[in-house]
Amino acid sequence: MLDVSALGRQLVGPGVVALGAGGARVLLVGVALVLAARVLAWWRRTYVLDGGVLRVESGIVVRNQQLIPCERIQQVNLVRKVRHRALGVAVLTVETAVGGGAGVRLEALAAGEAERLRRRLLAAKSRAAGTVPAPAAAVVEASEPAPAVPAEQVVVRLNHRQLAVAGLTGAQLLVVFVFAATVLQFVDDLAWRPLRQLDPSALQVVGPAFFAVAAAGFVAVWLGTAAAAAIVADSGYTLSLVGDELHVRRGLLDRKEATLPLARVQAVRVAVSLPRRLLGLVSVRIHSAGGGAEADDSQVAVPVLPAAQLDRVLARVVPGIRPLPALRRPPRAALRRAVARRVAPASALAVVPALALRPWGALALLAVPGAALAGVAAYRGLGHALDEGVLIARSGAFIRHTVVVPLGRAQSGRVRSTPLQRRAGLATLLVDLAGPGRPARVVDESAATAERLLVSVVGSTVR
Amino acid sequence: MWTVGWGLVALIFLAGTLLTEVLISLPGPPRLPWPVGAASGVLAAAAAALVWKLPRLAFGAWRYELTDSTLELRRGLVVRTHSAIPYFRVQHIDITRSPVERALGLSQLVVRTAAATTDARIPGIAAADAEGLRDVVLARSGRGDAV
Numbered sequence: 001m002l003d004v005s006a007l008g009r010q011l012v013g014p015g016v017v018a019l020g021a022g023g024a025r026v027l028l029v030g031v032a033l034v035l036a037a038r039v040l041a042w043w044r045r046t047y048v049l050d051g052g053v054l055r056v057e058s059g060i061v062v063r064n065q066q067l068i069p070c071e072r073i074q075q076v077n078l079v080r081k082v083r084h085r086a087l088g089v090a091v092l093t094v095e096t097a098v099g100g101g102a103g104v105r106l107e108a109l110a111a112g113e114a115e116r117l118r119r120r121l122l123a124a125k126s127r128a129a130g131t132v133p134a135p136a137a138a139v140v141e142a143s144e145p146a147p148a149v150p151a152e153q154v155v156v157r158l159n160h161r162q163l164a165v166a167g168l169t170g171a172q173l174l175v176v177f178v179f180a181a182t183v184l185q186f187v188d189d190l191a192w193r194p195l196r197q198l199d200p201s202a203l204q205v206v207g208p209a210f211f212a213v214a215a216a217g218f219v220a221v222w223l224g225t226a227a228a229a230a231i232v233a234d235s236g237y238t239l240s241l242v243g244d245e246l247h248v249r250r251g252l253l254d255r256k257e258a259t260l261p262l263a264r265v266q267a268v269r270v271a272v273s274l275p276r277r278l279l280g281l282v283s284v285r286i287h288s289a290g291g292g293a294e295a296d297d298s299q300v301a302v303p304v305l306p307a308a309q310l311d312r313v314l315a316r317v318v319p320g321i322r323p324l325p326a327l328r329r330p331p332r333a334a335l336r337r338a339v340a341r342r343v344a345p346a347s348a349l350a351v352v353p354a355l356a357l358r359p360w361g362a363l364a365l366l367a368v369p370g371a372a373l374a375g376v377a378a379y380r381g382l383g384h385a386l387d388e389g390v391l392i393a394r395s396g397a398f399i400r401h402t403v404v405v406p407l408g409r410a411q412s413g414r415v416r417s418t419p420l421q422r423r424a425g426l427a428t429l430l431v432d433l434a435g436p437g438r439p440a441r442v443v444d445e446s447a448a449t450a451e452r453l454l455v456s457v458v459g460s461t462v463r
Numbered sequence: 464m465w466t467v468g469w470g471l472v473a474l475i476f477l478a479g480t481l482l483t484e485v486l487i488s489l490p491g492p493p494r495l496p497w498p499v500g501a502a503s504g505v506l507a508a509a510a511a512a513l514v515w516k517l518p519r520l521a522f523g524a525w526r527y528e529l530t531d532s533t534l535e536l537r538r539g540l541v542v543r544t545h546s547a548i549p550y551f552r553v554q555h556i557d558i559t560r561s562p563v564e565r566a567l568g569l570s571q572l573v574v575r576t577a578a579a580t581t582d583a584r585i586p587g588i589a590a591a592d593a594e595g596l597r598d599v600v601l602a603r604s605g606r607g608d609a610v
Contacts, residue, residue, distance in 0.1 A: 097577050289577055411548075411552045411576040411577055411578035411581055412546060412547060412548040412549070412552060412576050412578060412581045412583065413546070413547050414544050414545065414546040414547070414582065415544070415545045416542060416543065416544045416545075417542070417543050418541070418542050419541055419542075422543070430580075432576065432578035432580045432581045432582075433578050433580075434576070434577035434578050435577070435578070435579075436579070438580065439578070439580045451545070454545070454547055455547075458533055458547040458548070458549050459532060459533065459547075459549075
């Protein structure tokens with residue numbers, strides 16, 4: 001069960017040093033040292049689950065003991081990257097509500113043992129929370145077999161076609177730019193120079209047709225890569241309910257599993273970009289108070305979902321929630337604020353080139369009506385509703401974000417108003433949520449409504 | 464309901480910090496033509512008036528209140544904020560004292576919840592009262608899992 005998996009990365013450092021020093025012997029010593037350190041670290045890291053407390057001891061010289069009461073567990077993640085799968089091991093992370101990525105990370109557990117430990121942790125958690133009666137023997141022995149697994153109910157399953165659409169309409173499009181930039185840099189360093197020395201007239205021979213084909217090819221590769229990236233990341237995506245826990249399984253090469261007890265759901269965020277709105281798709285992210293260190297690994301999210309299924313999924317994730325009601329628009333004054341808020345800086349920025357670079361600089365003034373349109377779109381995106389113990393808040397011009405906050409989950413709330421908002425009788429409500437992420441916002445609602453919402457959000461938190 | 468304000472202490476504290484800041488940012492003795500000198504003199508006077516007036520206004524806008532179930536803070540002249548923190552969400556409370564605050568015998572109370580974005584600090588509390596206030600809030604926060 002030796003963690004050779006992360007070894008490669010750690011060997012890079014000494015490897016570079018050794019190459020710099022120019023000696024195979026130095027390299028060998030470096031490898032031996034790192035290897036010894038890894039083995040020792042692994043050897044000295046022990047964990048035991050005892051009486052509802054996970055105790056992890058680690059450290060070669062300075063011993064460090066971590067105690068995590070199981071009832072404090074927010075989320076348990078299981079990651080098996082390609083190198084882990086090759087060696088039959090897994091990384092288990094246990095997240096608590098402590099910020100800054102604290103929590104426990106157990107590397108290089110045998111895959112079966114990781115699975116068993118996860119079941120036992122979550123079972124111990126439900127027992128501690130009182131949702132499941134304790135077994136006759138109160139003390140959970142470290143060797144106790146994993147408890148029986150309740151039946152799994154699939155909530156969402158995505159096929160490759162849906163994932164490809166997610167990739168084509170999602171953030172993967174931008175990832176390609178990052179990737180392309182890296183490749184270009186590389187190509188620039190290696191092969192571009194001889195190419196630059198070519199006679200420019202050679203390009204004229206190729207003609208515009210070549211560039212059209214090249215551009216089309218680039219776009220095809222770009223879209224293909226985006227779709228493929230989404231499929232590789234989320235292949236076999238399954239969101240399911242096992243007892244009162246949410247399970248997410250995904251990944252073609254790197255298998256990632258996240259487990260989030262329903263009672264730990266802090267908020268659900270629904271994002272709809274413009275292209276997805278046209279296709280009737282949404283993406284959903286489920287927040288617990290844990291996470292933060294490796295945001296991507298611990299995310300419990302649905303990359304893409306037909307909008308028609310949203311209510312069904314929400315009903316499973318937030319028990320007791322009703323289908324999302326129609327949202328209340330803020331007053332007309334908010335429209336003026338939304339437009340002014342965008343037009344003012346746009347005008348200020350556009351005036352400079354318009355005056356300095358006549359006559360073509362005047363084109364910059366086109367940004368002003370553009371900003372006005374964005375303002376109208378932003379206003380149309382605003383809305384909120386308070387319904388059956390949940391606050392629903394929506395905002396965003398091009399990507400609409402809807403936050404669903406169970407009222408019992410709000411940590412604190414604020415009503416904030418700028419002088420311009422006050423003149424229009426408006427204010428913004430912010431609701432602070434446990435865990436990473438920004439507060440939920442009800443933007444530009446009338447001041448009286450914002451104050452009333454604040455009272456219901458923090459006043460009605462059930463103990 | 465228990466509304467409290469510490470008039471004089473916070474006033475001195477805010478005035479003191481603002482004054483130092485303005486003094487630092489003011490231009491040195493003018494070695495420029497007289498209109499510039501006069502202008503900077505007017506500016507300095509205006510700044511002095513502001514230094515005198517602003518902290519009073521800022522302090523006047525600062526209120527905190529312990530209601531039955533929440534700690535409520537109202538503050539801000541330009542951007543006005545009204546925060547409400549339910550007691551049972553309170554995770555822990557820090558008391559911080561900067562050198563200026565120490566010199567003036569003041570403390571700042573920082574209330575934290577499980578949300579990193581909760582913004583609840585009460586500046587300018589007489590040092591002797593800070594611990595009492597903390598204990599009151601903690602006593603009301605009770606026990607239990609606040610997440």
